[in-house]
Amino acid sequence: MTFRDASAAEIDAVMQRAWxxxxxxxxxxxxxxADLMRRIAAELEATGDELIRxxxxxxxxxxxxxxxxxxxxxxxxTSYADACEAGDWLEVxxxxxxxxxxxLRKWLVPVGPVVVFGASNFPLAYSTAGGDTASALAAGCxxxxxxxxxxxxxxxxxxxxxxxxxxxxxxPASVFTHVHGAGVETGKNLVxxxxxxxxxxxxxxxxxxxxxxxxxxxxxxxxxxxEMGSINPVFLLPDRLRSGAKEVAMLLAGSITxxxxxxxxxPGLIIGIEGKELDxxxxxxxxxxxxxxxxxxxHPGIAKAYSEKREAALAQxxxxxxxxxxxxxxxxxxxxxxxxxTAGAFFRNPLLHQEVFGPYSLIIQxxxxxxxxxxxxxxxxxxxASLLATDRDIHEFAELVGSAGDICGRLVxxxxxxxxxxxxxxxxxxxxxxxxxxxFTSVGADGILxxxxxxxxxxxxxxxxxxxxxxxxxxxxxxxxNNSMTRDPL
Amino acid sequence: MTFRDASAAEIDAVMQRAWxxxxxxxxxxxxxxADLMRRIAAELEATGDELIRxxxxxxxxxxxxxxxxxxxxxxxxTSYADACEAGDWLEVxxxxxxxxxxxLRKWLVPVGPVVVFGASNFPLAYSTAGGDTASALAAGCxxxxxxxxxxxxxxxxxxxxxxxxxxxxxxPASVFTHVHGAGVETGKNLVxxxxxxxxxxxxxxxxxxxxxxxxxxxxxxxxxxxEMGSINPVFLLPDRLRSGAKEVAMLLAGSITxxxxxxxxxPGLIIGIEGKELDxxxxxxxxxxxxxxxxxxxHPGIAKAYSEKREAALAQxxxxxxxxxxxxxxxxxxxxxxxxxTAGAFFRNPLLHQEVFGPYSLIIQxxxxxxxxxxxxxxxxxxxASLLATDRDIHEFAELVGSAGDICGRLVxxxxxxxxxxxxxxxxxxxxxxxxxxxFTSVGADGILxxxxxxxxxxxxxxxxxxxxxxxxxxxxxxxxNNSMTRDPL
Numbered sequence: 020m021t022f023r024d025a026s027a028a029e030i031d032a033v034m035q036r037a038w039x040x041x042x043x044x045x046x047x048x049x050x051x052x053a054d055l056m057r058r059i060a061a062e063l064e065a066t067g068d069e070l071i072r073x074x075x076x077x078x079x080x081x082x083x084x085x086x087x088x089x090x091x092x093x094x095x096x097t098s099y100a101d102a103c104e105a106g107d108w109l110e111v112x113x114x115x116x117x118x119x120x121x122x123l124r125k126w127l128v129p130v131g132p133v134v135v136f137g138a139s140n141f142p143l144a145y146s147t148a149g150g151d152t153a154s155a156l157a158a159g160c161x162x163x164x165x166x167x168x169x170x171x172x173x174x175x176x177x178x179x180x181x182x183x184x185x186x187x188x189x190x191p192a193s194v195f196t197h198v199h200g201a202g203v204e205t206g207k208n209l210v211x212x213x214x215x216x217x218x219x220x221x222x223x224x225x226x227x228x229x230x231x232x233x234x235x236x237x238x239x240x241x242x243x244x245x246e247m248g249s250i251n252p253v254f255l256l257p258d259r260l261r262s263g264a265k266e267v268a269m270l271l272a273g274s275i276t277x278x279x280x281x282x283x284x285x286p287g288l289i290i291g292i293e294g295k296e297l298d299x300x301x302x303x304x305x306x307x308x309x310x311x312x313x314x315x316x317x318h319p320g321i322a323k324a325y326s327e328k329r330e331a332a333l334a335q336x337x338x339x340x341x342x343x344x345x346x347x348x349x350x351x352x353x354x355x356x357x358x359x360x361t362a363g364a365f366f367r368n369p370l371l372h373q374e375v376f377g378p379y380s381l382i383i384q385x386x387x388x389x390x391x392x393x394x395x396x397x398x399x400x401x402x403x404a405s406l407l408a409t410d411r412d413i414h415e416f417a418e419l420v421g422s423a424g425d426i427c428g429r430l431v432x433x434x435x436x437x438x439x440x441x442x443x444x445x446x447x448x449x450x451x452x453x454x455x456x457x458x459f460t461s462v463g464a465d466g467i468l469x470x471x472x473x474x475x476x477x478x479x480x481x482x483x484x485x486x487x488x489x490x491x492x493x494x495x496x497x498x499x500x501n502n503s504m505t506r507d508p509l
Numbered sequence: 510m511t512f513r514d515a516s517a518a519e520i521d522a523v524m525q526r527a528w529x530x531x532x533x534x535x536x537x538x539x540x541x542x543a544d545l546m547r548r549i550a551a552e553l554e555a556t557g558d559e560l561i562r563x564x565x566x567x568x569x570x571x572x573x574x575x576x577x578x579x580x581x582x583x584x585x586x587t588s589y590a591d592a593c594e595a596g597d598w599l600e601v602x603x604x605x606x607x608x609x610x611x612x613l614r615k616w617l618v619p620v621g622p623v624v625v626f627g628a629s630n631f632p633l634a635y636s637t638a639g640g641d642t643a644s645a646l647a648a649g650c651x652x653x654x655x656x657x658x659x660x661x662x663x664x665x666x667x668x669x670x671x672x673x674x675x676x677x678x679x680x681p682a683s684v685f686t687h688v689h690g691a692g693v694e695t696g697k698n699l700v701x702x703x704x705x706x707x708x709x710x711x712x713x714x715x716x717x718x719x720x721x722x723x724x725x726x727x728x729x730x731x732x733x734x735x736e737m738g739s740i741n742p743v744f745l746l747p748d749r750l751r752s753g754a755k756e757v758a759m760l761l762a763g764s765i766t767x768x769x770x771x772x773x774x775x776p777g778l779i780i781g782i783e784g785k786e787l788d789x790x791x792x793x794x795x796x797x798x799x800x801x802x803x804x805x806x807x808h809p810g811i812a813k814a815y816s817e818k819r820e821a822a823l824a825q826x827x828x829x830x831x832x833x834x835x836x837x838x839x840x841x842x843x844x845x846x847x848x849x850x851t852a853g854a855f856f857r858n859p860l861l862h863q864e865v866f867g868p869y870s871l872i873i874q875x876x877x878x879x880x881x882x883x884x885x886x887x888x889x890x891x892x893x894a895s896l897l898a899t900d901r902d903i904h905e906f907a908e909l910v911g912s913a914g915d916i917c918g919r920l921v922x923x924x925x926x927x928x929x930x931x932x933x934x935x936x937x938x939x940x941x942x943x944x945x946x947x948x949f950t951s952v953g954a955d956g957i958l959x960x961x962x963x964x965x966x967x968x969x970x971x972x973x974x975x976x977x978x979x980x981x982x983x984x985x986x987x988x989x990x991n992n993s994m995t996r997d998p999l
Contacts, residue, residue, distance in 0.1 A: 097616075112934040121928075410970075425621075431967040432966070432968050432969045432973070437610075440613055442612045446964065456732075472948045477922065504994065
């Protein structure tokens with residue numbers, strides 16, 4: 020099935036209707052928004068096997084993974100619904116009047132229609148009804164999703180489920196709109212429309228950066244929250260390697276090859292200090308990679324890109340191939356691959372800093388601790404950085420630990436970066452170019468904050484204030500009143 | 510006294526040292542940062558009459574105003590110090606481990622060196638030791654201030670006070686750096702330096718937008734928090750006018766002429782509906798403006814710009830001069846001026862949407878409520894919007910009230926926009942082009958959030974975590990633990 024790209028005129032009509040829907044949707048209570056999100060979760064469940072079959076056909080992802088991903092998507096919707104309803108995200112601050120100062124009450128209000136571009140690698144959890152959509156609805160923003168062309172039919176089915184939920188909850192249809200657009204114009208028309216107030220994106224650096232530039236070049240710039248990939252460095256510290264190089268190798272082998280390496284948190288760079296423990300680690304990890312079977316990738320374009328980028332990386336001077344899957348790759352399959360280079364090569368060659376999206380990882384061998392510190396300090400922004408380290412390592416490599424924190428949003432100790440827990444304490448967002456705005460997360464209920472801004476009411480009488488700001492605190496939310504956190508009424 | 514612009518090489522050296530200072534400064538406790546800010550406040554006090562005399566000479570501001578502004582600056586420093594030390598701004602979230610999910614703990618960390626460009630109209634409170642500097646120090650960021658050339662000597666004196674405080678508190682000198690630069694190159698070199706991680710600015714649209722564009726065109730874009738002016742619309746609703754047009758006129762006359770109109774919150778646009786009450790209001794306000802004396806403006810450049818922009822506005826078709834100060838203006842003085850135009854003229858002529866910085870206001874006369882709604886919906890982003898309204902007006906003009914909230918950061922009811930209370934509930938920042946980022950405030954302790962980003966620790970043992978994230982909660986701060994707000998230890 021193919022879909023026609025939305026025209027500029029169609030997008031204008033969509034955005035006009037979304038803006039009208041905004042006037043109504045922002046007035047809904049937190050309970051109404053939470054009910055909508057829970058209803059979407061139920062409608063997703065009701066898509067049954069048809070959704071799974073369609074997604075399997077479009078993405079090559081296995082059934083169990085897709086069933087798990089649908090469950091994750093439902094969990095996101097219901098957990099963000101709970102957070103929405105709890106209302107603490109409204110960040111209410113109240114400074115009551117004094118003899119010479121007016122009463123001030125501030126809360127967060129929705130920014131307006133939000134355009135969402137879903138990810139190719141998560142057709143459900145980071146797509147049409149994914150975290151961006153869920154969190155924008157929680158904030159009170161209408162959502163316009165541009166279907167990912169690689170799984171447009173899956174997106175249609177999910178959009179149908181959302182539309183049914185919107186209708187059942189008695190909300191304006193344009194609270195949610197689904198458009199198609201395989202070409203670049205559709206995206207540009209959406210981002211540059213005057214009624215678009217924010218953008219969520221998960222995908223490549225090229226795609227995200229284009230949206231970011233269009234958004235900043237508007238007459239009225241708007242925020243773009245683009246997650247654009249990451250090589251997720253893993254630092255192997257010497258005391259940890261001494262106490263179990265093989266165990267660390269097994270842990271990383273699983274993370275590198277999981278889901279054919281098609282995660283934004285895949286560990287693409289492993290940094291260690293030369294020596295016999297590192298040699299042992301490389302040998303063990305190489306064996307594991309050679310023993311790992313190739314897997315079918317999401318679609319031919321991704322398989323082709325993996326093959327080309329992997330070959331380009333392996334062809335660089337000073338890059339050695341350590342291991343490749345011993346199993347021959349079939350059509351559209353990605354072969355697990357491990358390579359190695361010196362820190363000097365990493366310093367000289369910018370290509371070694373780039374993501375190879377798939378089951379590929381590059382080991383950087385440093386001469387000493389100083390070189391390892393230099394590697395992290397020259398690295399671009401990342402979603403995650405991981406340390407495999409004993410307590411002694413953490414103390415001895417304090418500078419490295421500090422600098423690893425500088426370049427990432429999530430600092431993993433003795434674990435792997437893959438596996439992104441959905442929770443309030445998650446930070447899924449890191450310094451540019453991992454994302455365009457490291458101050459916000461795209462996973463966890465704090466993601467709601469991307470779609471809201473503060474509005475302060477000065478000198479309003481209680482009976483005219485929104486419920487969240489009233490003296491009596493009818494919503495029973497946490498508020499900062501005269502600099503003290505409280506749930507008490509005034 | 511004149512100062513030489515810092516060269517590109519000097520700026521590079523400054524930023525290198527600031528980056529080194531960042532490694533040390535970010536490790537300071539909240540108490541140490543608060544102590545520094547309180548010490549700066551004390552050192553400001555110790556600048557005594559010399560600071561006041563210098564600022565009077567450079568800015569033409571009267572002594573009482575400057576003494577008041579210094580006191581405000583000290584109050585900002587000490588109140589942000591209190592907020593810094595209380596630590597709630599760290600936004601700690603903890604999700605403890607479950608059977609299949611890792612322990613996650615997130616807090617805010619400083620972004621790195623911050624470049625601050627002070628305002629011409631507040632040589633103390635929005636300049637060298639102003640809110641941007643105070644909040645960035647609270648976050649743990651070294652600050653580099655580029656002195657405003659219109660009050661560079663005042664800036665030198667304040668910088669000396671800050672440097673003494675930094676020394677007394679035993680911190681690296683490069684926690685604070687003061688540079689001069691009357692030309693555009695200095696600013697550009699500062700904003701585009703790789704070690705600069707964020708920018709604060711208060712000034713013109715042209716200046717702020719240039720910084721914003723440079724920052725976004727960097728290889729690694731950085732956030733710019735620029736406050737760029739506002740015309741602060743005031744909506745006169747009919748029931749309120751009926752019950753006291755003269756009282757409303759007196760209130761606005763004071764706000765328009767206060768400080769020779771040289772506030773970013775000066776009410777530059779007044780919107781009413783045609784009728785005899787509006788006629789009475791215009792007459793009363795006109796009389797008050799005619800009776801108001803001209804005042805000396807900050808410097809010749811500002812007086813010249815006021816004179817030119819005011820004349821250009823008055824020369825527009827369909828703009829009528831209602832009243833001008835009856836007192837003849839002296840050198841560099843700004844004459845209080847009131848003009849009037851129809852809503853139709855406002856729709857046709859973009860120049861009527863532009864700020865005339867000084868004691869000038871334009872009344873927009875609408876034919877009916879529909880036209881008034883259209884006026885607000887066509888208006889650019891503003892720091893504030895004000896409603897002069899009875900309860901009945903608020904209910905009858907619900908759409909207008911909603912749309913007024915859409916375009917501003919602070920919605921004032923039955924008051925004037927001038928007078929910006931320093932407190933946590935203040936929102937001083939509005940939709941573009943009022944500021945470049947409406948999600949943040951430049952007044953109040955929430956301004957600290959501009960200079961921080963979340964960092965999540967995954968799977969770290971308690972003894973290696975920062976104090977804010979430890980089980981025992983030794984800082985006694987509010988934290989969200991497993992989705993519940995608490996100050997209890999885990």
